[in-house]
Amino acid sequence: MDKVFITQLHVDTIIGVYDFEKETEQSLFFDIEMLTDIRAAANSDDINDTVDYAVVSERIIKHVKAKPVELLETLVEQIAEFILTEFNVTQVKVRVSKPAAVKAAVTVGVEIIRSVKDFKK
Numbered sequence: 001m002d003k004v005f006i007t008q009l010h011v012d013t014i015i016g017v018y019d020f021e022k023e024t025e026q027s028l029f030f031d032i033e034m035l036t037d038i039r040a041a042a043n044s045d046d047i048n049d050t051v052d053y054a055v056v057s058e059r060i061i062k063h064v065k066a067k068p069v070e071l072l073e074t075l076v077e078q079i080a081e082f083i084l085t086e087f088n089v090t091q092v093k094v095r096v097s098k099p100a101a102v103k104a105a106v107t108v109g110v111e112i113i114r115s116v117k118d119f120k121k
């Protein structure tokens, strides 16, 4: 299956379990892979026939900044759900990295894969 992807989408937001994390924004980086059939768009050369990665990127940024949560798990599940219900995507991989979280690690994070059948449209 074809794929539309977004790599290292940077969003600064309030995120984390601990009190000190609720006062200062931290950087998150999102990698998104969306399975979708791109042949209609290739034939028509029309952006309306595909998944617009710019629109998805803006939707993610808006969502992540809108309402603070504690866990990365919460964010990736929410993002997978709206991508699968609002866009023409059959399967999505959502990976989030929080590079400042663990000093001794380059980065840490969470990755999930969800399918359209996991959510009602």
Ligand SMILES: Nc1nc2c(c(=O)[nH]1)N=C([C@H](O)[C@@H](O)CO)CN2
Pocket (backbone or CB within 6 Å): 015, 016, 017, 018, 021, 070, 071, 072, 073, 098, 100, 101, 102, 110
């Ligand atoms: N699996 C997870 N582990 C941890 C998370 C998380 O969101 N998912 N969050 C934290 C803290 O907020 C951490 O980032 C502070 O350094 C710890 N572990």
